[in-house]
Amino acid sequence: MSYVIEVRQIYKDYQTAAGAFPVLKDVNLTIERSDYVAIMGPSGSGKSTFMNILGCLDRPTAGEYFLDGHQVSQLSGNDLAQLRNKTIGFVFQGFNLLARSNLLDNVALPLVYSGVDKKMRHERAEQVLIKVGLGSYLNSRPSQISGGQQQRVAIARALVNEPRLILADEPTGNLDSKTSEEIMQLFDSLNKEGISIVLVTHETDIAEHAKRQVRFLDGKIVHDSYAQSAVMEVS
Amino acid sequence: MFTAMLGEAWHAMGANRMRTFLTMLGMMIGVGAVVMMMAIGEGAQQSIKKSISSMGSNLFIVLSGPPNTAGARSATGNALSLNVKDADAIAELDGVAGVAPTTMGSAQVIYAGNNWNTSIIGTTPSYMEIRDWVIDDGYVFSNSDMRSATRVALIGKTVADNLFGDDTDPVGKTIRIKQSPFLVVGVLNPKGQSLDGRDQDDTIIVPLTTAQRKLFGNQVPGSVRMMMVQAESDKAMPQAEEDINNLLRQRHNIREGSDSDFSVRNLTAIANTAAETTRTMALLLGAIASISLLVGGIGIMNIMLVSVTERTREIGIRMAIGARERDILLQFLLEAFVISIVGCVIGILIGVGGAMLVKSFTGTDAVVTTQSITLAFAVAASVGIFFGFYPARKAARLNPIEALRYQ
Numbered sequence: 161m162s163y164v165i166e167v168r169q170i171y172k173d174y175q176t177a178a179g180a181f182p183v184l185k186d187v188n189l190t191i192e193r194s195d196y197v198a199i200m201g202p203s204g205s206g207k208s209t210f211m212n213i214l215g216c217l218d219r220p221t222a223g224e225y226f227l228d229g230h231q232v233s234q235l236s237g238n239d240l241a242q243l244r245n246k247t248i249g250f251v252f253q254g255f256n257l258l259a260r261s262n263l264l265d266n267v268a269l270p271l272v273y274s275g276v277d278k279k280m281r282h283e284r285a286e287q288v289l290i291k292v293g294l295g296s297y298l299n300s301r302p303s304q305i306s307g308g309q310q311q312r313v314a315i316a317r318a319l320v321n322e323p324r325l326i327l328a329d330e331p332t333g334n335l336d337s338k339t340s341e342e343i344m345q346l347f348d349s350l351n352k353e354g355i356s357i358v359l360v361t362h363e364t365d366i367a368e369h370a371k372r373q374v375r376f377l378d379g380k381i382v383h384d385s386y387a388q389s390a391v392m393e394v395s
Numbered sequence: 396m397f398t399a400m401l402g403e404a405w406h407a408m409g410a411n412r413m414r415t416f417l418t419m420l421g422m423m424i425g426v427g428a429v430v431m432m433m434a435i436g437e438g439a440q441q442s443i444k445k446s447i448s449s450m451g452s453n454l455f456i457v458l459s460g461p462p463n464t465a466g467a468r469s470a471t472g473n474a475l476s477l478n479v480k481d482a483d484a485i486a487e488l489d490g491v492a493g494v495a496p497t498t499m500g501s502a503q504v505i506y507a508g509n510n511w512n513t514s515i516i517g518t519t520p521s522y523m524e525i526r527d528w529v530i531d532d533g534y535v536f537s538n539s540d541m542r543s544a545t546r547v548a549l550i551g552k553t554v555a556d557n558l559f560g561d562d563t564d565p566v567g568k569t570i571r572i573k574q575s576p577f578l579v580v581g582v583l584n585p586k587g588q589s590l591d592g593r594d595q596d597d598t599i600i601v602p603l604t605t606a607q608r609k610l611f612g613n614q615v616p617g618s619v620r621m622m623m624v625q626a627e628s629d630k631a632m633p634q635a636e637e638d639i640n641n642l643l644r645q646r647h648n649i650r651e652g653s654d655s656d657f658s659v660r661n662l663t664a665i666a667n668t669a670a671e672t673t674r675t676m677a678l679l680l681g682a683i684a685s686i687s688l689l690v691g692g693i694g695i696m697n698i699m700l701v702s703v704t705e706r707t708r709e710i711g712i713r714m715a716i717g718a719r720e721r722d723i724l725l726q727f728l729l730e731a732f733v734i735s736i737v738g739c740v741i742g743i744l745i746g747v748g749g750a751m752l753v754k755s756f757t758g759t760d761a762v763v764t765t766q767s768i769t770l771a772f773a774v775a776a777s778v779g780i781f782f783g784f785y786p787a788r789k790a791a792r793l794n795p796i797e798a799l800r801y802q
């Protein structure tokens with residue numbers, strides 16, 4: 161069985177003035193292709209820390225992480241950058257678009273780092289912008305469109321390099337419930353196309369969109385809906 | 396990839412035009428100063444070289460009057476210690492190629508109502524060879540002119556222009572020097588400025604005998620103020636200098652230990668010293684100007700550091716979507732590079748313009764060489780890379796998570 165994500169006994173400590181401060185304690189998780197996972201849990205439970213590790217932006221203090229078959233701890237900085245560029249698409253709570261560039265250039269940016277030429281970059285960026293419903297805003301600036309639209313641009317940027325996996329840390333955190341719903345429908349359709357999605361949310365109705373719910377508490381996974389159903393099947 | 400980065404750099408620079416401009420201004424001033432100072436230095440060197448080559452080679456000048464005070468005393472007009480016989484004796488020495496006894500003065504010259512005050516050199520035909528001076532038109536007076544003290548004159552370009560204007564050919568015309576008529580037999584080839592800045596073409600050369608008898612008659616016959624002596628070669632100069640000294644002391648019956656009543660100066664050595672001084676001055680000018688280039692570079696570094704801090708979040712975003720360390724490094728390095736190169740190009744224009752202004756307002760030569768432009772370019776590029784590197788590396792080494800969290 162090939163997993164997109166395979167996390168084994170991950171620990172993460174932050175060094176603080178008061179000594180090592182454990183944030184993740186023995187986290188284990190496997191995520192299959194085309195899975196759709198919602199991570200929930202109280203503030204400070206380590207969700208973002210975990211997402212950063214999944215996104216190869218941070219390294220665990222101990223434990224093994226395999227992303228798409230690659231043992232991440234063995235990879236160099238450049239290899240990690242490649243993975244972030246080709247395999248993963250990030251969607252952030254605060255959209256994180258480049259204010260100075262227009263939507264087309266924002267979406268095309270990951271392609272710059274994979275060496276795609278300009279014509280091709282713009283073609284593909286336009287395609288994904290059309291796909292997320294922003295085909296008529298190609299030359300607008302992020303400040304000229306609404307929050308929901310900005311998040312669509314961010315999703316388009318995450319999609320442009322055709323990733324296996326989308327990681328979204330509270331993608332609807334800055335949006336009202338109606339816009340959140342629209343964004344979630346976009347995620348749903350992407351998942352149907354076969355892209356694995358892992359998202360963090362505080363809202364149950366958002367989490368309901370996912371196939372699988374995972375709950376963090378105090379740096380540990382305390383609930384996994386798949387494990388639950390497996391348990392139920394056995395009993 | 397590279398062109399995309401270049402575009403980004405351009406974009407980033409455009410986002411904060413005033414700041415970019417001010418940063419560039421530092422570079423422009425630096426490069427402009429370097430180009431201009433080098434142009435002035437080069438101009439000075441070239442004009443010195445021209446003066447030196449117009450002087451003639453391997454030259455001594457022998458002056459009447461004791462060493463050190465010769466210049467001061469000659470002005471007071473006391474008795475001249477050198478004479479034509481001394482010149483003949485020096486001419487016999489080994490290693491001496493030629494001697495031209497010379498007397499000088501100034502006089503009013505008139506032609507057809509045009510008045511001009513100029514210097515008169517009374518000398519022998521050998522003067523022309525020693526000074527490597529040729530005639531554009533006409534002929535040089537001869538030794539027989541010397542013997543019979545004919546009233547003939549060779550006139551310099553400046554004198555010709557002022558007396559005759561453009562239309563008249565001076566050769567064959569009669570001018571009046573101190574009221575007495577002189578036939579112009581030749582026009583001297585222009586030599587330009589001398590080492591001490593005099594116009595060498597503002598002069599009239601007449602036979603020595605004519606000058607002594609008919610123009611400056613108050614002098615003892617045969618005595619001269621100075622002699623130009625040419626050595627056969629550069630190598631012969633030290634020996635020739637010693638021989639001239641010994642010979643004249645002997646001829647003037649000067650006892651051992653007492654001062655000479657003449658002085659011998661090595662003009663070629665003086666000229667070389669002048670050239671060396673100019674070269675040092677040019678180097679110094681360039682060095683001082685380079686400091687402003689350095690200051691410009693520090694300005695770039697400063698602004699790049701500010702820019703990296705301001706754009707921390709952007710850097711985080713770029714890293715998250717797949718920028719490698721070297722992509723970030725390149726981006727910021729390129730930005731510093733573009734700022735310095737654009738500043739440099741404008742600076743070169745400013746420098747060239749400044750050099751032209753200096754030339755037209757002060758008359759000093761200012762020569763912009765391709766070398767100085769290439770140098771300015773190379774230095775500016777290295778300054779951009781050197782001072783851009785630290786901020787760029789700082790950007791590339793940012794932690795992506797912290798950068799993303801930065802507000």
Ligand SMILES: Nc1ncnc2c1ncn2[C@@H]1O[C@H](COP(=O)(O)OP(=O)(O)OP(=O)(O)O)[C@@H](O)[C@H]1O
Pocket residue numbers: 174175176181183201202203204205206207208209210
């Ligand atoms: N760089 C850091 N240095 C020290 N402690 C950190 C650092 N980053 C996070 N932490 C700590 O790790 C813990 C988990 O943080 P994390 O951001 O993962 O929580 P979270 O579950 O995402 O919370 P929220 O729901 O509020 O986003 C927190 O207690 C936080 O204080």
Ligand SMILES: [Mg+2]
Pocket residue numbers: 207208209329
């Ligand atoms: Mg969080």
